[in-house]
Amino acid sequence: xxxxxxxxxxxxxxxxxxxTAFSSxxxxxxxxxxxxxxxxxxxxxxxxxxxxxxxxxxIRDEILLALDLHDVFHSWWFFLLGVLVCVSLVLCTWxxxxxxxxxxKRAGLLFRRGDLPRLGSLLLHLGAVIxxxxxxxxxxxxxxxxxxxxxxxxxSLAPIIPGHQLDQDLxxxxxxxxxxxxxxxxxxxxxxxxxxxxxxxxxxxETLLVxxxxxxxxxxxxxxxxxxxxxxxxxxxxxxxxxxxxxxxxDVYTLGAETFFRVTRVEENFMxxxxxxxxxxFSPAQSGYVWVLSGIEKVGQLFPDLLAKAPxxxxxxxxxxxxxxxxxxxLYVTGISISHDPGLPVVVMGMLLFVSGLFVVYLLPGSQxxxxxxxxxxxxxx
Amino acid sequence: MNVTILNCVPFLYLAAFAFSVIRSVxxxxxxxxxxxxxxxxxxxxxxxxxxLRWAESYALGIGHAPLSNFYESLVFFSWAVIFLYLVLGFxxxxxxxxxxxxxxxxxxxxYASFSPHIDSRIQPLIPALKSNWLISHVVTxxxxxxxxxxxxxxxxxxxxxxxxxxxxxxxxxxRIYQCIVIGFLFFTIxxxxxxxxxxxxxxRYWGWDPKETWALITWLIYAAILHIRLIRRDERRIAVMTLxxxxxxxxxxxxxxxxxxxxxxx
Numbered sequence: 184x185x186x187x188x189x190x191x192x193x194x195x196x197x198x199x200x201x202x203t204a205f206s207s208x209x210x211x212x213x214x215x216x217x218x219x220x221x222x223x224x225x226x227x228x229x230x231x232x233x234x235x236x237x238x239x240x241x242i243r244d245e246i247l248l249a250l251d252l253h254d255v256f257h258s259w260w261f262f263l264l265g266v267l268v269c270v271s272l273v274l275c276t277w278x279x280x281x282x283x284x285x286x287x288k289r290a291g292l293l294f295r296r297g298d299l300p301r302l303g304s305l306l307l308h309l310g311a312v313i314x315x316x317x318x319x320x321x322x323x324x325x326x327x328x329x330x331x332x333x334x335x336x337x338x339s340l341a342p343i344i345p346g347h348q349l350d351q352d353l354x355x356x357x358x359x360x361x362x363x364x365x366x367x368x369x370x371x372x373x374x375x376x377x378x379x380x381x382x383x384x385x386x387x388x389e390t391l392l393v394x395x396x397x398x399x400x401x402x403x404x405x406x407x408x409x410x411x412x413x414x415x416x417x418x419x420x421x422x423x424x425x426x427x428x429x430x431x432x433x434d435v436y437t438l439g440a441e442t443f444f445r446v447t448r449v450e451e452n453f454m455x456x457x458x459x460x461x462x463x464x465f466s467p468a469q470s471g472y473v474w475v476l477s478g479i480e481k482v483g484q485l486f487p488d489l490l491a492k493a494p495x496x497x498x499x500x501x502x503x504x505x506x507x508x509x510x511x512x513x514l515y516v517t518g519i520s521i522s523h524d525p526g527l528p529v530v531v532m533g534m535l536l537f538v539s540g541l542f543v544v545y546l547l548p549g550s551q552x553x554x555x556x557x558x559x560x561x562x563x564x565x
Numbered sequence: 566m567n568v569t570i571l572n573c574v575p576f577l578y579l580a581a582f583a584f585s586v587i588r589s590v591x592x593x594x595x596x597x598x599x600x601x602x603x604x605x606x607x608x609x610x611x612x613x614x615x616x617l618r619w620a621e622s623y624a625l626g627i628g629h630a631p632l633s634n635f636y637e638s639l640v641f642f643s644w645a646v647i648f649l650y651l652v653l654g655f656x657x658x659x660x661x662x663x664x665x666x667x668x669x670x671x672x673x674x675x676y677a678s679f680s681p682h683i684d685s686r687i688q689p690l691i692p693a694l695k696s697n698w699l700i701s702h703v704v705t706x707x708x709x710x711x712x713x714x715x716x717x718x719x720x721x722x723x724x725x726x727x728x729x730x731x732x733x734x735x736x737x738x739x740r741i742y743q744c745i746v747i748g749f750l751f752f753t754i755x756x757x758x759x760x761x762x763x764x765x766x767x768x769r770y771w772g773w774d775p776k777e778t779w780a781l782i783t784w785l786i787y788a789a790i791l792h793i794r795l796i797r798r799d800e801r802r803i804a805v806m807t808l809x810x811x812x813x814x815x816x817x818x819x820x821x822x823x824x825x826x827x828x829x830x831x
Binding site for chain 1: 627688689691692693695696746749750753754757764765766767768769770771773775778779781782785786788789792793795796821824
C-alpha cells in the first residue's frame with residue numbers, strides 16, 4: 184500500500200498505518216466480537232425496565248442505568264459500536280478501491296475478470312454499510328406507533344403520529360372486528376374492517392389481516408393485537424315498555440327527569456355466580472347502588488333469604504325500576520401497529536448488494552478456489 | 566401415517582450408527598454396506614414421512630408445509646443435517662464424520678419423536694404463521710443450521726479426533742471452511758427472508774426480538790470465523806470458534822424460548 188501523500192497535516196505513513204490497521208480483518212474480528220457480546224447482554228438483561236429500576240435504585244440498578252443496559256440496542260455505546268463497524272467497513276472498501284486505482288499497470292481498468300471475488304467482497308462490505316446506515320436513518324426518521332380502536336369507534340391519527348406530514352384530519356374507524364377459530368379452538372384469523380376518514384368522508388375501506396398490512400397515504404397499518412372487553416346488555420323495566428341498553432363501565436344513561444344510572448363495573452364471572460354488573464342509581468327520591476346478577480333466580484333458590492339479608496343484590500332495589508342483565512356481549516378492541524420507514528429502500532438496496540457480493544465471492548465457479556489460492560500465495564504457501 | 570413412518574426413522578439411524586461403529590472397529594466391509602443401506606433407507610423414509618405429512622395436512626383441510634411447530638422443525642433439522650452431509654459429498658472421504666453426523670441426526674429426530682413434551686399432531690396455522698414466507702424462511706435457516714452442524718462435527722474431529730481419522734489437517738480445515746460458507750449463505754438468506762416476513766407481519770423488519778438478536782449473534786460469530794481465516798489459518802482456533810458458533814446456533818434455535826419474545830411458536 185502506498186502512503187497517502189495528500190494528507191500532509193499528519194505523518195502520512197502513520198495515517199496510512201492507522202488506516203490499514205482499522206480496515207484489517209483483525210479489527211473486523213474484534214468489532215464483530217464486541218457486537219456479539221453487546222447483543223448477548225441485550226437479550227439477557229431484561230430490556231425496557233428502566234421504570235422499575237428508577238423506582239428501586241439499588242446499586243445494581245445504578246450500574247445498569249449508567250450503562251443504558253435496560254435499552255442496549257438504543258444506547259449511545261451500542262450506536263458508537265455501530266459507527267466503528269461502519270468506519271472499519273468504509274475504510275476497508277475505500278482501501279480496496281484505492282489500491283486498484285493506484286497500481287499503475289492496472290490504470291484505466293478497475294477490475295479484471297480474475298478480480299471478481301475481490302469485486303464481490305467490495306460489494307458485500309459496501310452493502311453492509313448501506314444496510315446499517317439505512318437502519319439507523321429509519322430509527323431516527325421512521326414512525327413506529329400503536330393504536331387501539333374499539334369496534335365502531337373512530338380515532339384521529341394526528342396525535343398518534345405527531346410531526347409527520349399527514350392529512351391532519353385523517354382518522355380511522357374500526358367498523359368491525361372478528362376472530363375466526365378452527366374447530367380445535369385455535370384462532371384462524373383476526374380481521375379488522377377499517378375505514379379511513381377525512382373531513383367526514385370515507386376515503387377508503389380496507390380489510391386488515393395478520394400478515395396482510397394495509398397501506399394508506401404512505402403509512403402502513405398492521406393487525407397486531409386485539410382484546411375483548413366485557414360489555415353488558417341490560418334492560419330496565421319501569422312499569423312500561425322495558426328499555427335495553429348496552430353498557431361498559433362508566434356509561435351513564437338517563438331514565439327520566441333527574442333520574443339516571445351509571446354502570447360502574449361489568450364482570451364476566453362475579454364471585455363464581457356468573458356475569459354481573461354494578462349500577463349506581465340516582466333519582467330525587469332515592470339513590471344507591473345495586474349488583475345485578477344474570478343468574479339471580481338460581482342464586483335466590485340456593486339462598487332463599489339472600490335479598491332480605493343483602494338488599495344490594497335486589498334487582499328491584501329502587502322503587503319503580505327493575506334492572507336485569509340480559510347477556511354479555513364482548514366489545515372487541517383492535518390493536519393496530521402503524522409504521523412508516525423511510526430507511527427501508529436503503530436497507531433493501533444494501534441487502535441486495537450484500538447478498539449479491541456474497542454470491543460473487545463464494546458461489547461463482549472457481550472464485551472461491553481462486554480466492555483461496557491468492558490467500559495462500561499471500562501467506563507464503565506453495 | 567406420517568408420524569408412524571417418522572417414528573421409525575430414529576431406529577434406522579440408530580442401527581446405521583451402530584453398524585458404523587462396528588465398521589470403524591473391525592474395518593470389515595459388510596457392516597459398512599449394511600450401514601449405508603440403513604441410513605440411505607432412513608433418509609428416504611425421513612423424506613417420505615415429511616412429504617406425507619404435508620399431503621395429510623391438506624387432507625385435513627389445514628394444508629401447510631410441515632415446518633410450523635417444534636416437532637416439525639426438529640424433524641426438518643435432522644433431515645437438513647443428513648441432506649447437507651450427502652450434498653457436500655463427504656460420505657466417502659471420511660467415515661468417522663459420517664458416524665457422528667448420523668448420531669446427531671438420530672438425536673434430533675429421536676428427541677422429536679419420543680419426548681413426551683413434544684406434540685407430533687398436525688396443527689392448523691395460527692394467523693401469524695400464515696404467510697408465503699414461512700417455507701423460504703424456515704428452510705433456509707435450517708439448511709444453515711444443518712451446515713453449521715456438519716462443520717462442527719468436522720471441528721470436533723480436528724480437536725478431539727485421532728490424526729489419522731481427519732485425513733490430514735489441511736483437508737479438514739478446508740472442509741470446515743466450505744461448510745461454514747454454505748451455512749453462512751443459507752443463514753444470511755434465512756435472516757433476510759425472516760426480516761421481509763417480519764416487515765409484513767409485524768410492521769418492522771428488525772426489532773431486536775431475542776430470536777432475531779440471537780440469529781444476528783450467530784451470524785456475526787460465523788462472519789468473525791470467515792475473517793479469522795484471513796488473518797491466520799490456525800486450524801484449531803477455527804475449530805474452537807466453529808463449536809462456539811454451534812452453541813450459538815443451538816441457543817438461537819432452542820435457548821431463546823427461555824427468553825420471552827415474538828417467536829414463541831417454536
